[in-house]
Amino acid sequence: MIQLKGIHKTYFGAQPLHVLKGIDLDIAEGELVSIMGASGSGKSTLLNILGILDDYDEGDYYLAGTLIKHLSETRAADYRNRMIGFIFQSFNLIAFKTAVENVELPLFYQGVGRRKRHQLAMEELEKMGLTDWATHYPNEMSGGQRQRVAIARALVTHPKIILADEPTGALDSKTGVEVMQLLKKLNSEERITTIIVTHDPNVAAQTNRIIRIKDGVIEE
């Protein structure tokens, strides 16, 4: 599903920062993988490249057989929309939209009609057990509920991979466990390739495979 070959990434600032120094990685379809590393290790950069949020300098990245390299913003947006579901630490829901409207948004960018969009979003929210909260705004919900809305938004387009950046980071331990169980369940039941970036060993321990990254290289 994911194939990285010799990925290099340097940030050119006041001092050039060579963040990724040749990453080779293969992730098969249906895997539940965690990426671990200290801050500054390059794990967020790797996630951004995987999520087509950022470009890389050297190497090749194949996502579901498609080469993802030097894409235009519009193409990148389209690929993100169709292939990737994001789950962020800080949820990143749009504050002035209700739960269901947030979930509808990726479908809006796919050009799905209003009624169909609403129906699909409601189905996704139902799976998350949030039917009653559909018309609430994010600030009226608990952290766990917000993260479940975010997960529903990530799943509504039936993406090839789910990228979760510290999905439990902003949650209390009990809610964090619930969210992890949910992600595990989705992975096992719907066979969605899931990649979780975390520095929490408890979270990493629940995944099938742990990729440790240190100073821009993978040490397995």
Add this chain to the structure above:
Amino acid sequence: MLELIAEIWQTTKRNKLRTSLTGFAVAWGIFMLIVLLGAGNGLLNASNENNNRYVDNSMMIFGGQTSKAYDGLKEGRQVSLDDNDLQVTQSRFKQNIDKAGAIINEGGATITYGENYVSSSLQGVYPMFADVNKTKISAGRFINDIDIRDQRKVLVMPENQARELIPNNAHALLGKTVKVGDMAFTVVGLEQEDKSRMSSDVCVPFTTLKTIYNRGNRVGRIVFSFHGLKSEADNEAFEKRYRATINRQHRAAPDDEESIWIWNRFTQALQMAKGTNIIQTALWIIGLFTLLSGIVGVSNIMLITVRERTREFGIRKAIGASPASILRIIITESVVITGFFGYIGMILGILANLYMDATLGSKPIETGLFTTTVFVNPTVGIGTCVAVTIVLIIAGTIAGLVPALKAARIRPIVALMAE
């Protein structure tokens, strides 16, 4: 498109303060511009209306006092216009002068009908006087050529003076004989009142008045209408020629500018028009600056909006929004908001103008001697209103474009990190 509108509606609904501030800036700009232009138009219309009371292409000539010694005569001599001058005016300037006539005044006449009397003053006029002064006859007729030829004792009276003689039915005075001092005159016409003018005189045939009051060959003032003098330079040349001719009649220096006085209503109108243009331009400049402040308001708020929403745009991009869709949403929002509030401002401006028209516009100001209106039709054409609103919308769009492009170009990871 409907999707986009719904999207904008949602955003604005959730950001009421921001939207209302933008809206206020826009609506205020348009409103002020329209009210300002309307008020300006009202003033200008009123002044035009006041000027229209006379025929533009007419001159009135008054006698004066020489200011230069000439032909063996000292300066400071009185010059009175006489029959000769009228004759010369009529005969020597045929290519420019249509009709020439003269006016003499006789003050302090008491007009009596039965028990009632009214104090007035007489002016002896030619028939062309009615054309030049735009006299409106409400009943009967004005002085005619036969009156002049036969020195008839007839008069044309302002309606308000006629009401003093027959209070209930002024028109009944038509054809009746009234006494002017000791002499009997027949009322042949009634002049419609013009409240914007001080009280009018009673008009009698020029020749009648001249004979009765023993004016000899004096004619008082000469008045004539002219044609073919298009520019200010034409008029000046004509005046110079005319002045020289009349001055020569009175042995005054041809270039003496005080021997006779020329009141040229055409050049006066030209100057008024020039002044009007200046006022109009000034109003537009002020108005456009007001509009500019509205535009600056819009762009300012658009800038803040885009900054505030950077993270939101980052989220949208992460889940699949293309740069074009981000651009579209900002621009459309800007256009819709400026358009909507611009329209409200325009409507309010028009309403304010209508209100001005209904209050100030129709209320004459009574000075005691005459009445006048300060505002006449203080409105702006609907075309101007729409044009101004469209200009603001376009300007608002351009103002929104710069921050929108910035937002569209920003990389999603950078946007997501923004707070």
